[in-house]
Amino acid sequence: MKIRYLLLHAYGMGGTIRTVITQANAMAAAGHDVELVSVVRRREEPQFAIDPRVRLSALADQRAGVREPSLAARLARRLRGGAVPRGEFAAHYFTPAVERAVASYIARLTDGVLVTTRPALNLLSARHAGPGVVQVAQEHMNLSTHRPAVRDAVLRNYAKFDAVVVLTEGDRREYQEAIPGARVERIPNSVHSLDQPFSDQTGKIVLAAGRLYPQKGFDLLLPAWAEVVRDHPDWQLRIFGTGPRKDRLRGQIEQLRLYNHAFLMGRSEHFHDELTKASVFVLSSRFEGLPMVMIEAMSHALPIVSFDCPTGPADVITHGREGLLVPPKDVPGLAAALKTVIGDRELRERMGARAAKTVAAYAPASVMPRWEALFSELSAARSGS
CATH class of the missing domain: 3.40.50.2000 (Glycogen Phosphorylase B;)
Structure with a gap:
């Protein structure tokens, strides 16, 4: 199975980055064809270990610095709008050039599973993905925490996905009620490993x-x-x-x-x-x-x-x-x-x-089979088998 994960910054730190990389590593270890695509790249090396079987690429190499768009470009974007609402917490990453790069990458895909991992990327996928692609949107936040413009865009677009995956049962109920017709699944994030030493409770x-x-x-x-x-x-x-x-x-x-x-x-x-x-x-x-x-x-x-x-x-x-x-x-x-x-x-x-x-x-052994089963089911439904 071909699985692509689209992350904002696969080279950065953060809980979402770590859990998506953990998932990509597990899918590669299970024998799947896995690609991890970073929207931007601002460091030489990833901060978390990536399985060598996972292909890593970036759409916008910003290691030399970020060139701010001109005033005219910012005004034009504000007037015409875009797929990424200004209220999205990472909206400042999505300059017109970056948004075009993401849209172009998504539009080129013709098969496999595309997993997008935050509202900005989910909305771009909803707008640009072709009919041959299995679309899975990950939501790492509660619906009520999104700003109004983001929440409105989510409600308008998430029913287009083959599945929307949330982290908690409360989130599943809330998204399902708010987006009739959407398939909403709960799959929690997995820890990297349970093989950790325990605290001995002596440190103050x-x-x-x-x-x-x-x-x-x-x-x-x-x-x-x-x-x-x-x-x-x-x-x-x-x-x-x-x-x-x-x-x-x-x-x-x-x-x-x-x-x-x-x-x-x-x-x-x-x-x-x-x-x-x-x-x-x-x-x-x-x-x-x-x-x-x-x-x-x-x-x-x-x-x-x-x-x-x-x-x-x-x-x-x-x-x-x-x-x-x-x-x-x-x-x-x-x-x-x-x-x-x-x-x-x-x-x-x-x-x-x-x-x-x-x-x-x-634990990975508890969580990852749920992802694999979901991807297999959605892929089979898309291919008609």
Whole structure:
């Protein structure tokens, strides 16, 4: 079976990138003809390991820098519109030249399965894919988190796909109800591996990770941590990730006098080692799809403290079993939950052991056959066999 994955930036970091590469690697290992197509390329090498059987290519090589479109080009695009709504979180990547390159690539395809992995790419596929191509749209976000222009475009176009695949059962119901006639399937993302060392619960470290964007809520986590260290001054908060909010978060750390208690760690080449050193993982997101970094933390037998944000955490953990769920944006509640698990090592060990068992449902061996079965069914239906 010929399978093509279209990613915005296969050379970058991020949960979606990692899970799509994991899926591509698994399909190649199963004997399929797999291609990973990156819309842009801004680094020399991918950040995640790609199976040598997976062909990797890029549509727009931007390693020498990104040339901004002229004012006239920007105005013309605004007047005529495009397949990518301006409210899409990655819309700034889709200059007229980039959008043309993606549209041209999709239009040239005549067979196989095309898997698109974010709204911008899904909408371009809906507009340009030919009748011989099996179209599968991946959605990594809850419908309600999309901005209005994106949501409207999704509702108009997603019924054109052979299948729309979402991460949680709540998402499946919401998309199915909103898009009558669409085939909506739930297949969760898979962790890279379950063969990870467990935390021994000796490190006085709470770990958080994600892009330094408003979505991840680190600006809510820091005041909660300021409450925690009043009772537990010997514990550290380590936040891994990069992004445009770094300076603002650093200023917040200074303002809250957390310079000896909270640290922005940047990117780590040995993130799984860092998870093993920690004793708690905290998720402070305002919204999520299916938070893979949380699931990876669970594979290290870490208990979870998380906001019960729209979709994601509650689909994986049960309050009081694998961790503690706190009402969204409830900073005092987050602080109290962290104090509870920090102050009780037996509770952490018990929750961590349950987390490690729960995460088995997200192992590649559990998830990948579902993708393979879906692709086979859709391909057979398209060919009429």
